Amino acid sequence: MAYRILIVEDEPGMIELLTVALEDEGYEISIASNGEQGLKKVEHEDPDLIISDVMMPDMNGYDFCQQLRSNPKTAAIPFIFLTAKKDVSDRVRGLNLGADDYISKPFHVVEVVARIKTLMMRSKRVRPNQSSSPMPETEAAFAGDLEKMSIGEVVQTIALTRKNGRLIVVNGNRRGEIYFKDSIVTYADVDRKKGEEAVYRLLSWKNGQFKFDSGATAETPNIRKTAESLLMEGMRRLDEYYRLLNDFPATDSALEALSLTEGDLNPEELQVLNYVNQYSTVIDVIDHSKLGDLKTLQILVKLQTNNIIGVRSGAETAAEAESMDYDQLAEDLFG
Template identity: 35%
Template sequence: MSTAPSSKKILIVEDEKDILQLVKLYLEKEGYRTVAAMTGTEGLRLVKSERPDLVILDLMLPELDGLEICKKIRTARETALLPIIMLTAKAEEADTVVGLELGADDYVTKPFSPKALVARVKALLRRVERSQEEGPPRYLYGDLVMDLAKHEVTLNNREVPLTAKEFGLLEHLLRNSGRVLTRDVLLNAVWGYDYYGTTRTVDVHIRRLKQKIPLLNDAIVSVKSLGYKLKERDG
């Protein structure tokens, strides 16, 4: 059952006052509750204290930029799945790509139509709701099947024994298929934000996954200086 828009809280982090007020106005006209920040530091504080349902995040901000905020949101377990729409200027295209790699769900280029932004917000929240309603999913990747309800991975209908960390790592890769995930993001998502090991741990577990599931040898690619990506695949 869908939740009414009025129950959804949107955090807007934008240092241009006119844009901030315009976005706020259009969202509130649609029944959303809004909270706002004009600096990166304040935005990150509100992510933690207000627990918004979605963040609209400007790329260029004073004190802490949008990329750094996006990274911090994605590496904290309690906010790892928080939907993020990034606002960028056309000249910041390269940074937009990095933002998507760090985990932003969508981006809008300035100047933009407030109505179009609200439509993106609605679409992203609907996608999140559908995902939550469907419950624990099954991930299919060729002949590989991950069943979260059974906590089981099979390849060609034969179960593959994985440790808890290997299972968590594979789940995160499958859930973000096609997206570059940094070692820090993987480390914090699977081992936890308070884990004090090194990112070398991720490399070791990726190697073990490839040994246990040969299908992943070519499917998981290393992205230089960043991390890993599971190639997108149909089925």
């Protein structure tokens, strides 16, 4: 028997789009135009999953979800908000009410289908012709694409809902992890960075996918700070990155040492100069440095200003480029 999905939506175009896409996947679709109709449909049809808008007449999606979660007979039905409301506070409200997922419009249909399949597998919803054993109350994954929800928004959502577990972020062949416990970040790791520096680097990623696994704990914590404090410091650092990159060589530019006045340099500056001799390009120097991304970039700027390092012949600086994209520069460097 096909799985039944209830769509609670008042926009005909959206209903048609979802219906066509989900029926093509083999799902049986039922429609309600507001929360009140949705409650009646749930009572008579027992859907396997519900997709609901937020802003609807008579009864909005929040009230609809709250009533479902307060009823033991309907509390475990997987529930997805699909809405134009994009603010973090709206997302947090929906998740706090018990929604399993929150997808903002506009969206890709393939993403919605993938989220539905994930929820179905995790909830193991029982059909009448299957085993009559009770459905396990497992929590669905909080997952998505960084182009639709930034890392900052993801971290803030997890912290505000006080979820405990592991955030996994994947960007091509790169992978980062952040562990949370009661709004406290306890562990972070990405590339060669760990702890706070790993969080700051992840905050600058603009592309990739994320997934939150509830319940996972860090075996060896390497940080203990509130997510809020890390976000505030991370945003401050990003602003500084952009400012420094404005007059600095492109991240793939090759650097070289111009002066050997090592006696005038402090240990950190000597360390960065050594990285320049080893790795050459701006992006490689920052990636391998143990001083942190911002600190390393600050030292590189100072060394260049003092003519201790320079760009190899033929390399282009940002100031010389006619149409340098600084967002792309930051993305090349950090994400």
